[in-house]
Amino acid sequence: xxxxxxxxxDIGYIDTLSAGDSPLHRLDPxxxxxTTFLFISAVxxxxxxxxxxxxxxxxYPAFLILAGELPARYLAGKLLAVAPFAVLVxxxxxxxxxxxxxxxxxxxxxxxxxxxxxxxxxxxxTVSAALALLSVTxxxxxxxxxxxxxxxxxxxxxxxxxxxxxxxxxxxAERMSRxxxxxxxxxxxxxLRIYEQLLGQLLLRTLDRAERVYRAMLCRGxxxxxxxxxxSKIGSRETAFVLCWAGVFAVxxxxxxxxxxxxxxxxxxx
Amino acid sequence: xxxxxxxxSPGVGGLMWAVSGGLIAYSAKKVRxxxxxxxxxxxxxxxxxxxxxxxxxxxxxxxxxSGHLGGxxxxxxxxxxYAAFLVLASVLAVQALFFADGxxxxxxxxxxxxxxxxxxxxxxxxxxTIAGRSLAGKRLLPAAVIAGIAGLQLGALGVVLETVxxxxxxxxxxxxxxxxLPIHLAIGIVEGLVTSAVAGFIIKARPExxxxxxxxxxxxxxxKRTALGLAAAAVISGTALSWFASAKPDGLEWALFRTxxxxxxxxxxxxxxxxxxxxxxxxxxxxxxxxxxxxxxxxAEKAAWPAVDAGTSVAGFVGGVLTLLLAALAGLWLKR
Numbered sequence: 001x002x003x004x005x006x007x008x009x010d011i012g013y014i015d016t017l018s019a020g021d022s023p024l025h026r027l028d029p030x031x032x033x034x035t036t037f038l039f040i041s042a043v044x045x046x047x048x049x050x051x052x053x054x055x056x057x058x059x060y061p062a063f064l065i066l067a068g069e070l071p072a073r074y075l076a077g078k079l080l081a082v083a084p085f086a087v088l089v090x091x092x093x094x095x096x097x098x099x100x101x102x103x104x105x106x107x108x109x110x111x112x113x114x115x116x117x118x119x120x121x122x123x124x125x126t127v128s129a130a131l132a133l134l135s136v137t138x139x140x141x142x143x144x145x146x147x148x149x150x151x152x153x154x155x156x157x158x159x160x161x162x163x164x165x166x167x168x169x170x171x172x173a174e175r176m177s178r179x180x181x182x183x184x185x186x187x188x189x190x191x192l193r194i195y196e197q198l199l200g201q202l203l204l205r206t207l208d209r210a211e212r213v214y215r216a217m218l219c220r221g222x223x224x225x226x227x228x229x230x231x232s233k234i235g236s237r238e239t240a241f242v243l244c245w246a247g248v249f250a251v252x253x254x255x256x257x258x259x260x261x262x263x264x265x266x267x268x269x270x
Numbered sequence: 271x272x273x274x275x276x277x278x279s280p281g282v283g284g285l286m287w288a289v290s291g292g293l294i295a296y297s298a299k300k301v302r303x304x305x306x307x308x309x310x311x312x313x314x315x316x317x318x319x320x321x322x323x324x325x326x327x328x329x330x331x332x333x334x335x336s337g338h339l340g341g342x343x344x345x346x347x348x349x350x351x352y353a354a355f356l357v358l359a360s361v362l363a364v365q366a367l368f369f370a371d372g373x374x375x376x377x378x379x380x381x382x383x384x385x386x387x388x389x390x391x392x393x394x395x396x397x398x399t400i401a402g403r404s405l406a407g408k409r410l411l412p413a414a415v416i417a418g419i420a421g422l423q424l425g426a427l428g429v430v431l432e433t434v435x436x437x438x439x440x441x442x443x444x445x446x447x448x449x450x451l452p453i454h455l456a457i458g459i460v461e462g463l464v465t466s467a468v469a470g471f472i473i474k475a476r477p478e479x480x481x482x483x484x485x486x487x488x489x490x491x492x493x494k495r496t497a498l499g500l501a502a503a504a505v506i507s508g509t510a511l512s513w514f515a516s517a518k519p520d521g522l523e524w525a526l527f528r529t530x531x532x533x534x535x536x537x538x539x540x541x542x543x544x545x546x547x548x549x550x551x552x553x554x555x556x557x558x559x560x561x562x563x564x565x566x567x568x569x570a571e572k573a574a575w576p577a578v579d580a581g582t583s584v585a586g587f588v589g590g591v592l593t594l595l596l597a598a599l600a601g602l603w604l605k606r
Binding site for chain 1: 442
């Protein structure tokens with residue numbers, strides 16, 4: 001199976017996850033979106049040599065995964081799949097910043113390594129939170145939240161339509177690309193000339209589909225306005241969710257919990 | 271060239287969200303004004319097309335490496351810059367959500383780097399100028415290639431500036447720039463070649479589609495609005511970035527240091543004293559000899575670095591949330 005096919009399965013699987021029915025799934029999407037943004041802002045606001053204070057923040061993605069009954073192993077796999085990018089950009093830090101920051105027994109740890117670990121930690125935190133958010137909310141939920149938070153309607157409608165035709169057109173592209181690879185046994189990827197032809201054909205099919213969709217919409221009374229269905233409302237549970245997590249993030253941000261814990265353990269050992 | 275959340279500071283992320291949010295709101299207003307109902311499903315389907323096309327790779331002639339279509343330019347040619355910008359922004363948003371490409375905070379940066387420069391700079395200023403209103407095949411290729419190069423070079427510059435301003439990666443400005451620009455020169459040429467080929471394909475198969483697009487005026491910029499927007503961006507960046515840039519000797523100041531020969535930190539003596547005393551109070555990893563090693567081994571301004579967190583980090587958090595709020599307010603205001 002090629003990359004397209006794998007991505008197709010991923011998109012379908014996340015759609016399935018978001019159709020779950022946990023208390024977290026039923027929460028208003030606005031509350032989840034807002035909390036995740038607070039989380040990401042708090043995580044990236046640390047200075048670049050911070051590692052220990054970041055660790056307690058894993059509580060939030062872990063909570064989403066547990067409360068949303070998400071498959072942790074699958075999400076971890078997705079995290080690893082995109083990790084090379086963070087590693088690639090971060091790996092220059094140990095080379096460029098060789099100042100010894102502290103001694104770990106006989107080994108001197110340089111600032112570059114600390115900031116590299118910090119980048120990887122941030123990466124794991126932000127990516128896992130975003131993936132978990134999507135898995136417990138779904139694209140339609142996120143679009144509903146965006147529309148009700150005041151994001152301009154043409155953009156929300158665009159996101160909804162894109163999500164609607166994503167699987168159809170990716171499937172089309174996957175079939176075309178598979179047909180090509182079946183007919184060119186030795187070549188793994190195509191050359192520019194074939195690529196252009198393939199893309200042109202795909203574009204023509206896209207335009208045809210858009211035209212058919214438009215006619216179908218007209219048949220069903222489309223008047224130029226897309227109505228976004230509202231499923232949920234902000235209640236006491238939503239308020240409690242946002243406020244509790246905002247409080248937790250504020251505490252984690254103000255105090256280095258790992259350090260406090262470390263001091264306690266060190267004190268007890270003495 | 272997607273930016274990632276792990277590499278940006280909340281100030282830069284929030285600012286770029288505000289800018290991209292404003293551009294989305296403005297483009298949405300323009301698209302709504304066009305009131306072309308046919309465009310609603312067309313934009314959605316073309317977004318899905320770009321999304322799918324980006325997953326098909328081809329060999330770049332003569333290099334052995336592989337590339338794929340970026341899509342900003344072909345979208346602008348087919349839809350015009352405003353609708354193209356919305357489509358590209360939606361594709362980037364879906365990629366950020368489904369594949370963790372970039373990230374939610376970095377999305378503002380990515381929309382700006384990949385969308386703004388192609389749709390609002392390369393397309394109207396370069397492609398339209400060279401290709402004009404005619405659909406003659408001769409002008410199509412140079413127009414697309416030059417616009418492709420310009421769009422990607424500007425985008426790469428955006429990535430470098432945002433990374434350096436954020437100060438998370440240690441890559442210095444010049445090194446990073448000298449890595450990014452040549453890579454994106456090649457990508458830009460390929461982008462232009464593919465764009466012109468696909469556009470040529472459509473011209474042959476469906477000439478009526480591009481005839482409508484070619485007749486459109488490239489972009490209607492109001493001078494007053496542009497000036498107002500730039501002023502607002504300057505105020506936001508001035509207040510937000512100062513917190514993150516001032517105490518850090520790397521990033522832009524590193525570049526300043528290299529160009530002017532001295533670091534602009536002379537008047538921050540008081541701040542540094544403050545930070546040094548803060549550092550004495552807050553120990554990083556107790557039980558290890560960090561405090562001594564840091565003050566002994568690092569030059570004065572470096573020594574203040576690790577301790578910066580206590581002071582600036584709260585400010586950083588507040589700043590990040592404030593800029594996000596600003597972004598939301600800007601969106602609401604534009605939505606009116």
